[in-house]
Structures are given as structure tokens and as C-alpha cells.
Amino acid sequence: MEFRKSRSYCQKGALALACLLIAHGASAATIQEVSVAELLGGSELVVHGEIIDRWTDTGTDETQIYTYLRIQVFDVIKGDVPGGTVDIRFLGGRSGRYVLDISDQYVPPLGDEAVYFIENPSRNQVNPLTGWRQGHF
Secondary structure, three states, X not given: OHHHHHHXXXXXXXXXXXXXXXXXXXXXXXXXXXXXXXXXXXXXXXXXXXXXXXXXXXOOOOOOOEEEEEEEEEEEEEOOOOOOEEEEEEEOEEEOOEEEOOXXXXXXXXXXXXXXXXXXXXXXXXOXXXXXXXXXX
């Protein structure tokens, strides 16, 4: 009798583990590929610059973690950048012992120099780059 219960628990555990693995594999984000013309058209701001500062904050409600990047702008391709820098915010990051990981999201590292296609720098989004990683060249 004890062996059957143990075997039943093992089968249920294996089934639960299989479901978790399938669900984890299915959690990847799907981003539609867009052309450079579509990236440009969908971006309010396009700049060539370098990430000069990076920090995290929990926001006013302290229920989410956000990663902020400050871009030192070398060239403005589209839009306007008063002051020579622009700050963008990504949902996710690490704050103390807490981590909020957004599947398939790329957040450029400190010192990264690139062309950034920014959908709308003043609107709070999961990822401010147009087309997610596609908005980073």
C-alpha cells in the first residue's frame, strides 16, 4: 500500500515538473521583425549615443522594479534632445535581494555606444526601444 502511494506521488510530481518545464519554455516573448523604415517611423526619438549611467528604482508604488539608463547623445537622427542626454526606463531589474526578470528583454550595459530607436521617451513602457532589441544598433 505504501509503495503505491509513493509511486502515485512520484507520478504526480513528474507530471507537475513536466508542466512547469513546458510552461517555462512557452514564456518567451515573440517580437515581430520590422524594417529600419518601420523602426524609424515608430520612433519618436532616434539617437546615436552612449549609456553613461544606469540605476534601478522601485517607483512610487514600490511594487515593480525599473532599470533606468541615461544616454549621452552624440547625434540626434530624429526628434529633439534638450540638454544632450535622455533617460529611458525599462521594466525589470534588481533592487536589493529582489529581481524582476522580463523574458527576452535586452537592456544595454553601461558604456554601450549605439543607435537607439526610442518609441516614446516620456511614456512608461515595458521596453522603450522600438521593436525591443531591434531598436538597438
